[in-house]
Amino acid sequence: MKSSINRIKNSVVSRSSKALPVVLLGIVAVTSCGVPDSTAANPDNYPSKKLQWLVPYGSSSGADLMVRTMVNIINKYGKYPQPMEVDNVEGGSGATGYTKLYQSAGNPYVLSPTVSSTITVPLQADTVWSITDFTPVALMGRDDYVLAVKRDSPYKTLDDFLSAARKSALSVGGTSKVSAAFIFTQELCGAAGCKTNFVPFETSGTLTTGLLSDSLEAIVTNPGEISGQLRSGDIRALVFGGPRRLPQIPDVPTVTEAGYGAVDAYAPRGIVLPPKTDPKVQTYWVDMMKFIAQTPEWKEYLSARFVTSEQAYAADFGTRITELKTTYQTVLTKAGVL
Template sequence: MKRFLLLVLMLVVMGMIAACGSDETSQEGGGAAEGAGAEGEAEFEPSGPLDWTIAFGPGGGNDVMARSMIKIIEQYELYPESIVPENREGGSGAVGWGYLMGKAGSDSDISTTSGSFITTPLQSDPGWTYEDFTHVALMATDDMFLVVPGDSEFETLEDFIEHAKANRLNFGGIGVANVDRMIVATFAEEAGVENYEYIPYDDTGLQLADMLAGTLDAVVSNPGDVLGQLEAGELKALAFSGQERLPGQFEEIPTFIESGLDVNISMPRGVILPPDVPDEVREYWIDTMKQIAETPEWKEYIEKNHLSEYILYGDDFSNYLEETVSTFEEILTELGVIG
C-alpha cells in the first residue's frame, strides 16, 4: 500500500513539473512571438532632410503639384525634418527620374509623376521604367477637353461627330506621343471618324492661335490651358476625357463615356520613391498622402488646377500604372509612334 501511494505521489509530482515546463515554454514562445510582432511593426522615423525631385522646370504642372504638397506637409507638420525641392529637368523627365533611380534604397528621396513618367520610357531607353520605382499613391489625374471655336456650329459632341464623318478635320494637340494624340486617335476610332489629321504643337499658345485663326477644327487641351478662352466664349468644350465630369464651373461638360465612347486616357499625378525602399518607409508615405488628401488645401489645389481627384495607394497604384502603360503602348504602337 505504501509503495502504491509513493508511486501515485511520484506521478503527481512529475505531472506538475511537466506542466510547469510546458507553461514556461508557452510563455517563452509567446514572448518571442510578441517580440517578432513588435519588430515587424517597427515604424519609420525620418532622420534627415527630404530631397524632393521635380523632374521638370519651375512653374509647370509637376512643379506646382510638388510644391503644393510640400506646403501642406510643412503646414500640418507631417514630416519632422526639412524638405528640399530640386528641379532636375531634362529629357521629358528622364533626368529627374533617372536621378531618383540612382538613389535605390534611400529613405530620404521622393518625387512626383506626370504623363511623361509613362511615355518617356516607351519612346526611348532612359535607363528606367515605371516598374523600377516604389509606388506610393496616385493623387489625381490630368484629363482633357475636346474644344472647338466658340462661334462654331457645334453645340454637342454628337453634332461634331456627324460633321467629322462627312468632312476632313484638323485636330491639334501638344506633342507627338502625348496624351493629346492618344485621345484624338481613340476618339476617332470610337466615333468612326476616318478622315482627319493630327497636327502636333510644342506650344499651347501657338496651337490656340491657330485654332482661333481657323487652321484647326478642334483641339485636345488641359482645362487650365484654355480656361480664359472658355470663359470669354472664344472656345467651347464638347467633351471631357475623365471617368466623371469635372466638378465646379465645368460640370456641364459631358464625358466621352456618357456619349458611349470609350475614351478615358489620363495623365497620372502620383508620388513615387526610389527602388528597393523598405516597406515601412513606403507605408509612412502612404499614410502621409492619406492625410494630405483630406486637407482643405489639397482639395483647393485639385479644384484650382482643374484636376480629377482619383486616389489609389500602394499596390492599387502599381496596378493602375501597369494598366495605363499597357494602354499607352498599344495605342502608340498602332499609331506607329513607337516600334
C-alpha cells in the first residue's frame, strides 16, 4: 500500500495554505483506455476556469489522498480542460477549510472532500456551516471501522471480547469522543450489552502505539489505518462495521453477521460543492464522479485503502448525509458528550 500512496503523493503537486509557491497541475490528455465516457458536456461553457480542490486537512491525510487520486484520474483521462490545484487548508479538525468552502457559496470552481469530522465538528463547535449546507455531489466509498486487538490478546474472537466486557469495562481507544469510532463503540456495546472505557487519542498513530504498548485492550479504527499490522498479524480485527466483509480481511465477520444489527458509523468518502451551486455544475461533477468510479485506478485506491465501494449521487447522497448526521447526533447526545 505504501508504494501506491507514495505514487499518489508524488504525482500531484499541491498548494498548502502554509506554502509560498503555487503550482498548477497540467492536463494530460490521453485516450480513455476502454473506460466509458459518461461526463456530460455543459451547455453554459462550463468549465472555463481553474479548479480548486479545497482539502480541509493536511497533506497525506485520508481526505487528501482521495482527492489526489481523483485529480490523477481526471488528468490521466483528460477529463477537465482547465488547470487544477489541490489546496490544503488545515485547522480546527477541518473547520477552517469548510468555513472557506461555505463562504464560497455559488462558486462552481471549488470542490471539497467529506469525512466523518465533516459531520461531527459542527455538532460540538459553533461553526457557521453544517455538512447539509453544502451541495452534495457523490459518495464514492465508505470508511468503516473495525474493533481490533493485539496479536497476543486473550480475546481471540468477538464473543471472547464481549463476554469479558459484560463482566467489567474494557479499555477501548479511538481518535476522539465526538467521532464515528466512538459511535461505533456505543452502538456495538449497546446492542451487545457490554461496557467499555473509551480512551481518546490525538492521532491514529498514537492510537496504534497505545494498543501495541498494552495501554489499551482494543481499538476502534479504520482498517486502512492499520493495514500493515493487519497483514503482518501484529493486530487482529475481531469484527468489521461495514455492510459486507472486506476482501482484504475475509475472515473478519461484520457486526450484522455477529448478530448485533447494523452499525451506522462510518466516514463518508464523498465530494461536495459550495452552497447554492448551479444544478448544472452539480450534474457535471456527478457525471465526473460516475466516470471516476468505473476506472481501474479508483478501484485500486479503494483496495489499497481498505475502503468499501459504495456510491450515491446528488440528492441521494444528500439524504445519506442527513441520515448519518441524525444518527451521530442521537448517539452522541444519548452518551452525554454533546
